Amino acid sequence: MNEFDYIRWLRERTPAHARVVAGPGDDCAVLKPSSAPLLVKTDMLLEDTHFILKTAGPRRVGRKALAVNLSDIAAMGGRPVAAVVSVGLPRAIPDVNSGVQSLAEELYCGIREIADEFDTAIVGGDTNTWNGGLVVAIALLGDAGPQGPILRSGAMPGDWLFVTGPLGGSVLGKHLDFTPRVREAIELQNLVRIHAMLDISDGLAADVNHICEESRCGAVLIAERIPIAEAASKIHDNRSTLEHALGDGEDFELAFAVAPQDGRKLLDQQPIPGLTLFWIGECRAEAGLFLDENGRRRPLPPTGYVHSFA
């Protein structure tokens, strides 16, 4: 299968989509314009850095490559529309698979499955082989949702902070298999005004700190309120489960800030079927990130997962 065969194969598997005028096969894809602000995101997954190909398998890698981008659209409160996919395929495949062709097909099927689940068109791509490891870079476009783009910068002192699920230990599986909170973010907007939101990729402490920095406020998290995933207790190292919840990252749950009266409503009613919303603390006028634990307050370093490169 060469590049042109692959494009043909993709085109046959590309269902019609209301927004797509021209999909893969021309110099560019063409989308119908929309009156909503356009959301744009890209994420790149690199072998042995973001996944182990042999253990994850190419289908889950493909799924994750799109899911991380969908999670960012969710974090803005938006609706995904269309994606383009760039792939670097390793020339030599060590016993993962019967060859490059099935690696490419499995990868694409993983992307396709979650794309279909979220009504996202795959409108183009660039497929290459090289002597390096597997690389997948996806760029995803979306429309802003009912409240417009929800930035990190809108939190206000007194706002209540929530997360949409338990945190920590995602490396044991959730980082590959999570379901991006696209639908939940839309439902939330029908219930309350969301002041600020993001998805937890760097780790709760680091990500709440991002909200604080962009919103020029501080925050206090309540240790006893932070929901801890079962997986966090299955990692046996020198860190507590709370530390895992605060620092692991790649949870891909949403963290968001709402006015206290809206927070009270969410907490009392738990109005989204199948989803528990966890109140974890609140924003303050004073700068700085703090943790209340057993009634004592201490500074919380924003040390989530930092992709250091120097």
Place this chain on the structure above:
Amino acid sequence: MNEFDYIRWLRERTPAHARVVAGPGDDCAVLKPSSAPLLVKTDMLLEDTHFILKTAGPRRVGRKALAVNLSDIAAMGGRPVAAVVSVGLPRAIPDVNSGVQSLAEELYCGIREIADEFDTAIVGGDTNTWNGGLVVAIALLGDAGPQGPILRSGAMPGDWLFVTGPLGGSVLGKHLDFTPRVREAIELQNLVRIHAMLDISDGLAADVNHICEESRCGAVLIAERIPIAEAASKIHDNRSTLEHALGDGEDFELAFAVAPQDGRKLLDQQPIPGLTLFWIGECRAEAGLFLDENGRRRPLPPTGYVHSFA
């Protein structure tokens, strides 16, 4: 410099752009909507496949990574708007550069220079380090131009075929340093109706064949009319300069089809300052690609550069 420092560095260097509501730093970038159809393209450059880092240098690699995408927007007759950039940086840099940081900065400066030249905002990205080679994947958005998206599928029997410059031997330098024909494609639309267009990336024969397949027609190229780049004569192998012009690819000139009366006008008037338009043949109702050489016609295999992966 870690990931967050790098984002800060990018943000400081990101000029305001009329279409950008939110640039790098949030979960997604936000663009103002437009009434024009939206063009979407991605291209990935991989070390030792698309460039040799040591000889090209990171600045030219960055420039090329965006330029190839700009060329695709040109091929649709569109105007570039905004790009997102995903990068995988090698952890170990062999004597190219003083380190990963300056590699990243040089790469970004190369992207930035050509982005500014074509009024394209860099609105987001994903920067990683890994143990593999340098990878750059850019996704570019554009607005369709005055004639709407110009596809490959609109050529008609009798149409004249043109290219915008001499071809062949681009591996000697042009593949890195070409200027994408964005402005020329817009100017052409003010002069004539363009039936079909693409940029020459796979090679003239392969790319004219793409037009034929999508337009369900054939074509005859005239050997003596095909403009041959000086670089083609500097490659000393067993192929003629004509073969280089037909097959090398990565010329990033435009090939397009217009009605004969429009073709006559372009050829007689050469109305675009600084640009010579070359008439190279015409489309026919009968399928197949042919080459007329010294008055004799023979089938022309569409054997441009094929990225084979099986």
